[in-house]
Amino acid sequence: MFKEGRVDLTFHPSTEQAVSHGHTSTPETTDLVPRLKTPHLSSFKNISPLLHLTTTSLHLTFNLSTSSLTSTLPLVTMPSMPSKSSHPHSPTGISILIVGAGFAGLTTAIECHRHGHFVRIYESFPTLKSLGDIISFGANGGRIFARWSEGAIAAKLRSLSIDLTGYGFRIHKYDTGEVVYHQPTPLQNPEAPVFNGHRGELHQVVFEYARDELGIEINLGRRVEGYFEDGDKAGIVLGDGERATADIVIGADGVRSKARQLVLGFEDKPKSSGYAVWRAWFPNTDMIADPRTSEFCSNGDTFNGWIGPDVHFLFSTIKNGSDCCWVLTHRDEHGTDESWSFPGKLEDVYKVLEGWDPICKAIVEKTPSLVDWKLVYRDPLPTWVSKHARILLVGDSAHPFLPTSAQGATQAMEDGVTIAVCLRRAGKEGVQAAVRTYQEIRYDRVRAVQKTGETTRDRWHKTDWEKVAKDPTSIAFPREDWIHQHDAQKHAEEVFDEIFKRFTGPEKDKNEPLLPREEPVAVA
Numbered sequence: 430m431f432k433e434g435r436v437d438l439t440f441h442p443s444t445e446q447a448v449s450h451g452h453t454s455t456p457e458t459t460d461l462v463p464r465l466k467t468p469h470l471s472s473f474k475n476i477s478p479l480l481h482l483t484t485t486s487l488h489l490t491f492n493l494s495t496s497s498l499t500s501t502l503p504l505v506t507m508p509s510m511p512s513k514s515s516h517p518h519s520p521t522g523i524s525i526l527i528v529g530a531g532f533a534g535l536t537t538a539i540e541c542h543r544h545g546h547f548v549r550i551y552e553s554f555p556t557l558k559s560l561g562d563i564i565s566f567g568a569n570g571g572r573i574f575a576r577w578s579e580g581a582i583a584a585k586l587r588s589l590s591i592d593l594t595g596y597g598f599r600i601h602k603y604d605t606g607e608v609v610y611h612q613p614t615p616l617q618n619p620e621a622p623v624f625n626g627h628r629g630e631l632h633q634v635v636f637e638y639a640r641d642e643l644g645i646e647i648n649l650g651r652r653v654e655g656y657f658e659d660g661d662k663a664g665i666v667l668g669d670g671e672r673a674t675a676d677i678v679i680g681a682d683g684v685r686s687k688a689r690q691l692v693l694g695f696e697d698k699p700k701s702s703g704y705a706v707w708r709a710w711f712p713n714t715d716m717i718a719d720p721r722t723s724e725f726c727s728n729g730d731t732f733n734g735w736i737g738p739d740v741h742f743l744f745s746t747i748k749n750g751s752d753c754c755w756v757l758t759h760r761d762e763h764g765t766d767e768s769w770s771f772p773g774k775l776e777d778v779y780k781v782l783e784g785w786d787p788i789c790k791a792i793v794e795k796t797p798s799l800v801d802w803k804l805v806y807r808d809p810l811p812t813w814v815s816k817h818a819r820i821l822l823v824g825d826s827a828h829p830f831l832p833t834s835a836q837g838a839t840q841a842m843e844d845g846v847t848i849a850v851c852l853r854r855a856g857k858e859g860v861q862a863a864v865r866t867y868q869e870i871r872y873d874r875v876r877a878v879q880k881t882g883e884t885t886r887d888r889w890h891k892t893d894w895e896k897v898a899k900d901p902t903s904i905a906f907p908r909e910d911w912i913h914q915h916d917a918q919k920h921a922e923e924v925f926d927e928i929f930k931r932f933t934g935p936e937k938d939k940n941e942p943l944l945p946r947e948e949p950v951a952v953a
């Protein structure tokens with residue numbers, strides 16, 4: 430009954446369990462997913478040389494018609510299921526250095542690991558710290574999380590994230606406080622869930638998955654100071670002068686990227702957007718004690734927004750109402766030479782809230798400390814890829830987002846998935862064309878999603894209240910299918926061949942990106 434095929438096994442040291450995923454050459458056997466449990470990893474060593482054994486993964490290639498093997502390993506017939514193991518593809522031999530362990534760097538590392546590449550991360554932070562406040566992942570990011578560790582990572586993120594199933598999003602007019610639109614929250618799709626939670630808490634889950642479960646090497650306290658490449662390899666220079674090389678280097682070093690400057694020669698020249706955000710995260714103790722605000726923390730999670738002239742105030746309660754978070758976007762006339770993020774003053778917030786629904790001040794006055802975060806514009810980069818196409822940018826270093834897009838972290842994740850697929854499909858010999866293909870797949874989509882940050886902000890800050898009275902949905906937070914229903918992995922697999930061949934044909938100048946040069950448009 431078994432024909433020629435391949436089985437990839439991932440060994441989980443914590444459970445001493447090997448999970449396998451079958452790939453066979455004949456359709457009648459594709460729904461046979463062999464699954465085996467093993468009490469001791471060492472019991473497999475005598476299968477060598479058919480077995481490639483690392484500390485975390487076993488990759489086994491064998492002929493499924495081997496009767497001795499089927500009698501030794503309890504192969505069972507399972508229903509057809511997508512490959513969900515942490516390492517569903519065989520090793521490609523492609524080595525990658527990633528600079529930065531934010532969501533872009535970690536997702537890129539995890540996805541590259543899943544697609545069979547060998548990755549190492551270098552991060553300047555010496556320890557993992559719970560930094561930041563609220564961060565959003567749309568369904569297009571949730572779809573990526575849902576594929577990790579057979580849904581276990583998504584389950585962990587769920588317990589830390591806001592649950593608005595019953596409450597929805599209540600949008601108020603800033604002065605009267607009336608709810609002008611009650612936007613329902615769509616039911617969670619388990620294959621593409623939405624997550625909103627504390628950046629530090631969600632980041633810790635992803636970080637620990639990469640480091641502890643997948644065994645990805647993450648070097649903390651290692652600031653990257655330089656980059657180099659030639660036609661055959663790329664590398665980094667660390668603060669102490671140590672050098673590391675690989676087939677490619679991925680710069681995931683955030684909004685103030687050094688890679689962007691060193692590799693592509695673009696200086697970080699932020700321009701004032703005219704806006705800034707005050708933001709805060711704090712426990713619910715004082716909110717519960719005040720009868721004016723206790724309702725937000727007593728019956729589960731809540732999400733409310735107050736929309737005013739050139740200002741909007743968003744307030745949410747999270748983890749069954751135990752944590753509170755608000756973000757207030759307002760006009761800001763200060764220059765960009767000042768620090769982009771520094772402590773804010775409550776007195777300044779109160780001035781902006783004069784004449785507003787008094788509940789807004791009742792919430793804000795419970796805040797122990799807040800951050801003042803400048804929203805600056807940056808010109809979009811004409812390319813994210815170095816001259817020899819062995820160094821590339823992902824996430825904020827390539828394309829920062831305005832918070833009103835609620836897509837910055839999710840687009841960073843889509844980058845990671847896309848480069849992982851491109852590298853696997855291209856193979857080690859096609860690495861440079863894969864890097865150029867990655868950019869071509871991602872560039873226009875990212876630009877289009879970036880622009881939604883401005884359109885949503887303008888929709889709220891220049892509200893036509895007569896129009897809202899006639900059509901309350903006109904003030905809703907947009908959840909467009911072309912953004913949220915996107916499956917980055919499926920898309921990359923589908924378009925890869927067509928785009929890749931443009932960079933591999935003999936007639937092409939392979940150093941020339943195919944992208945049109947755009948005029949500068951605003952990003953965060």
Ligand SMILES: Cc1cc2nc3c(=O)[nH]c(=O)nc-3n(C[C@H](O)[C@H](O)[C@H](O)COP(=O)(O)OP(=O)(O)OC[C@H]3O[C@@H](n4cnc5c(N)ncnc54)[C@H](O)[C@@H]3O)c2cc1C
Pocket residue numbers: 528529530531532533534551552553554560561562563564565628651652653654681682683684686687823824825826832837838841
């Ligand atoms: C401390 C912090 C707090 C944040 N808080 C929020 C928030 O509350 N809400 C929100 O929506 N977004 C927040 N963001 C931004 C958000 O995480 C990103 O917009 C989004 O997730 C895309 O992530 P990224 O990985 O591209 O960039 P980042 O998340 O910025 O990650 C970049 C990483 O690269 C590292 N790095 C930078 N330079 C070097 C170097 N030379 N060598 C080695 N490592 C380097 C940084 O230490 C950082 O860990 C925060 C980012 C940071 C770093």
